[in-house]
Amino acid sequence: MAKITMREAISQALMEEMDRDPAVFIMGEEVGVWGGTYAVTKGFYDKYGPDRIKDTPIAENAIIGGAIGAAMVGQRPVAELMTINFGFSAMDYIINQAPKLHYMFGGQFKVPMVIRAVGGGGRQLGATHSQTPDAIFAHFPGLKVVSPGTPEDAKGLLKSAIRSDDPVLFIEHATMYQVRGEVPEGEYTIPIGKSKVQRAGTDVTIVTYCKGLELSMKAADELASQGINVEVVDLRTLRPLDMEPVIESFKKTNRAVVVEEGWKSYGVGSEIVSRIYEEAFDYVDAPIIRVAQKEVPLPYNRTLEQAALPQVADIVSAVKEVLK
Amino acid sequence: MAETINMPKLGFDMAEGLLVRWVKQVGENINKGDILAEIETDKATVEVESHASGVVLQLIVEQGTMVPVNAPIAVIGAAGEKVDAPAATTALSKVESPKSDAAPAPQTQPTPAPTTQTSAPAETVVSGAALSESKGQPSAGPVKASPLAKKIAKDKNVNLASLQGTGPGGRVVRKDVESAIASGQPSAVSRPSAPTSIQPVIVSLDDKVVATTKLRQAIGRRLIESKTTIPHFYVTHEYKMDALMDMRKQINAYLPDNEKVSVNDFILKAVALSLRQFPNLNATIKGTEVIQFGHVNVGVAVTVPGGLMTVVVKDTDQKGLRQISGEVKAMAGRARDGKVKPEDVDGSTFSTSNLGMYDVEDFIAIINPPEAAILAISSAREVPVVENSAVKVGWRMKATISVDHRVSDGAEAAQFMQTLAGFLENPVRMLV
Numbered sequence: 119m120a121k122i123t124m125r126e127a128i129s130q131a132l133m134e135e136m137d138r139d140p141a142v143f144i145m146g147e148e149v150g151v152w153g154g155t156y157a158v159t160k161g162f163y164d165k166y167g168p169d170r171i172k173d174t175p176i177a178e179n180a181i182i183g184g185a186i187g188a189a190m191v192g193q194r195p196v197a198e199l200m201t202i203n204f205g206f207s208a209m210d211y212i213i214n215q216a217p218k219l220h221y222m223f224g225g226q227f228k229v230p231m232v233i234r235a236v237g238g239g240g241r242q243l244g245a246t247h248s249q250t251p252d253a254i255f256a257h258f259p260g261l262k263v264v265s266p267g268t269p270e271d272a273k274g275l276l277k278s279a280i281r282s283d284d285p286v287l288f289i290e291h292a293t294m295y296q297v298r299g300e301v302p303e304g305e306y307t308i309p310i311g312k313s314k315v316q317r318a319g320t321d322v323t324i325v326t327y328c329k330g331l332e333l334s335m336k337a338a339d340e341l342a343s344q345g346i347n348v349e350v351v352d353l354r355t356l357r358p359l360d361m362e363p364v365i366e367s368f369k370k371t372n373r374a375v376v377v378e379e380g381w382k383s384y385g386v387g388s389e390i391v392s393r394i395y396e397e398a399f400d401y402v403d404a405p406i407i408r409v410a411q412k413e414v415p416l417p418y419n420r421t422l423e424q425a426a427l428p429q430v431a432d433i434v435s436a437v438k439e440v441l442k
Numbered sequence: 443m444a445e446t447i448n449m450p451k452l453g454f455d456m457a458e459g460l461l462v463r464w465v466k467q468v469g470e471n472i473n474k475g476d477i478l479a480e481i482e483t484d485k486a487t488v489e490v491e492s493h494a495s496g497v498v499l500q501l502i503v504e505q506g507t508m509v510p511v512n513a514p515i516a517v518i519g520a521a522g523e524k525v526d527a528p529a530a531t532t533a534l535s536k537v538e539s540p541k542s543d544a545a546p547a548p549q550t551q552p553t554p555a556p557t558t559q560t561s562a563p564a565e566t567v568v569s570g571a572a573l574s575e576s577k578g579q580p581s582a583g584p585v586k587a588s589p590l591a592k593k594i595a596k597d598k599n600v601n602l603a604s605l606q607g608t609g610p611g612g613r614v615v616r617k618d619v620e621s622a623i624a625s626g627q628p629s630a631v632s633r634p635s636a637p638t639s640i641q642p643v644i645v646s647l648d649d650k651v652v653a654t655t656k657l658r659q660a661i662g663r664r665l666i667e668s669k670t671t672i673p674h675f676y677v678t679h680e681y682k683m684d685a686l687m688d689m690r691k692q693i694n695a696y697l698p699d700n701e702k703v704s705v706n707d708f709i710l711k712a713v714a715l716s717l718r719q720f721p722n723l724n725a726t727i728k729g730t731e732v733i734q735f736g737h738v739n740v741g742v743a744v745t746v747p748g749g750l751m752t753v754v755v756k757d758t759d760q761k762g763l764r765q766i767s768g769e770v771k772a773m774a775g776r777a778r779d780g781k782v783k784p785e786d787v788d789g790s791t792f793s794t795s796n797l798g799m800y801d802v803e804d805f806i807a808i809i810n811p812p813e814a815a816i817l818a819i820s821s822a823r824e825v826p827v828v829e830n831s832a833v834k835v836g837w838r839m840k841a842t843i844s845v846d847h848r849v850s851d852g853a854e855a856a857q858f859m860q861t862l863a864g865f866l867e868n869p870v871r872m873l874v
Contacts, residue, residue: 372588372590372616399589400589400590400592400593401589401590401593402588402589402590403588403589403590403591403615403616404588404609404610404613404615442609442610
């Protein structure tokens with residue numbers, strides 16, 4: 119298997135799907151001539167031309183609204199949000215239009231579109247451009263929310279997202295484009311809505327996704343050297359949420375830490391912990407701990423920013439706490 | 443000023459009582475000491491006396507209602523007096539549906555377990571049992587344990603309260619329960635709940651299904667606890683009863699029929715005097731300590747409809763034969779009539795069970811928790827005995843003591859039995 123970066127994996131997925139299906143096209147800020155803010159669509163403009171690689175004005179509601187219209191008439195747009203924070207400008211389209219049109223019109227329309235959005239902090243982009251608002255989007259039925267943590271999953275899930283007849287919000291992390299991982303050769307897809315055990319263990323379950331996966335795998339390595347055997351379950355999809363591997367793992371370890379980059383309050387971790395208590399109460403041997411971002415708007419200052427974001431050391435100490 | 447009558451606590455373990463019948467109705471006059479109501483506990487039906495005089499102003503609960511201990515049941519005051527509202531409302535809110543069986547038995551009808559009859563003389567179930575429920579037991583406060591620990595404990599019949607938790611704040615966690623199971627810690631593995639039959643019971647049309655009484659269920663519960671948590675050992679002794687039989691004959695010649703003393707009355711007195719010399723057998727175990735009771739209250743197992751009860755002669759060692767005899771007769775009578783008083787059955791420190799009237803050679807009894815020992819007394823019979831190398835006829839009686847091995851050993855029990863012989867075989871010692 120080839121070891122490629124997250125950027126290459128996403129790029130490959132887009133290109134393969136564009137080659138496979140002429141209805142697939144890309145629109146967004148700087149996606150064409152510039153090749154994408156994170157260089158994901160570098161070379162696409164030359165290959166596919168301006169009809170399928172569309173640079174847009176700096177107007178997120180126009181990007182998402184336009185994509186919805188295209189999807190409703192049979193295209194498969196992949197709309198890019200330079201950061202997920204800009205998605206707030208298009209909130210009505212993302213929340214109230216794309217996921218609901220199919221229902222509001224009695225199934226007469228489908229909205230087969232993907233919104234690729236860059237989320238997360240750690241690049242000193244300040245409080246308004248560094249957020250992880252995944253839970254907000256995952257709150258609404260009708261919108262699939264995918265957020266992979268490995269190149270393999272990113273590629274396979276993005277291809278499934280593009281083929282999905284429902285709108286999918288595909289959240290990539292701003293600091294993970296250089297993350298390398300093995301990706302199968304050739305054509306493959308990974309189904310949306312399937313969590314995965316990324317590392318098998320016996321003592322404690324870490325439930326996480328996206329950036330949290332990267333941090334948790336490092337924490338698991340560190341803990342392994344101290345004799346603690348961690349199982350890491352990667353959600354990969356926040357909606358529809360697949361709790362089965364989580365519950366199965368928890369029934370084995372009876373202790374869990376949930377790691378997310380977003381804020382703790384009303385967050386993804388809250389949902390996961392509640393589900394575990396609901397579905398596996400009799401297997402709980404210790405209170406479950408959430409590791410999340412400090413409850414402040416993310417600082418610009420690098421030291422403060424790192425202090426506010428969850429770190430490997432936070433996960434390590436949470437695991438030890440939950441094993442007490 | 444109106445006074446509230448509360449559900450009395452009739453024994454250590456009583457949490458609630460069934461109000462069977464109101465003897466007095468609203469508007470009736472009542473004097474202090476008059477019977478107000480009849481209450482059924484899992485031990486007995488008991489009459490509740492009023493501790494106030496006046497008029498019955500209000501009966502707060504209906505007949506057939508299960509009422510928690512100390513909840514108000516009635517108000518007594520002057521005629522025409524207004525009843526305080528709060529007394530009534532607090533009670534009513536606690537009242538549960540009538541006849542609700544105390545244990546939330548999951549859809550188990552009192553299961554008929556028709557077959558398993560113990561072959562007769564093996565082990566007679568003797569339990570004053572039903573009566574003085576363990577004093578030493580901690581009240582059932584919530585045990586701090588993880589849900590998983592609780593589940594394992596429930597599945598494996600481990601008593602969580604007996605475990606020392608190693609989790610944060612002393613929380614009992616999985617490994618605490620598992621290591622308790624692994625080590626087979628006797629205190630940890632607790633009573634399987636009473637009416638569980640492991641084999642499914644198949645009831646055919648020829649079989650008769652008999653619902654067990656609350657008393658029978660209580661006996662079952664108590665004796666399972668006893669047999670599964672107390673390491674019993676047994677010592678049997680044969681007593682020469684000739685002198686005692688003679689003395690009884692003499693004494694009874696002077697007594698009216700309804701006051702005649704029984705062999706058992708002599709034995710109770712002898713047991714009490716012997717226990718004075720063996721405080722360790724007049725005791726209970728509490729964790730790592732043995733509590734030697736200050737009083738000698740000998741319990742007497744009495745057969746009653748639906749089971750048996752232990753009536754208690756308080757300070758048996760200090761009472762004369764006739765007084766012991768009179769008290770036992772009165773209490774046994776009340777027990778058989780289902781009218782036992784709480785004080786009749788409470789506070790036993792050592793129990794006895796006598797099957798002498800059924801021509802029994804020997805039997806053993808199950809300890810009545812929280813006591814440390816019980817004496818099983820068989821029939822006094824005329825048998826051939828050898829004395830001075832000659833066979834002659836003599837009165838002999840066997841008795842077997844069952845003792846908690848956590849408290850005492852065989853030697854001490856054997857010496858107790860010898861000391862008892864000193865009294866039974868020289869009964870005049872009991873009269874002075």
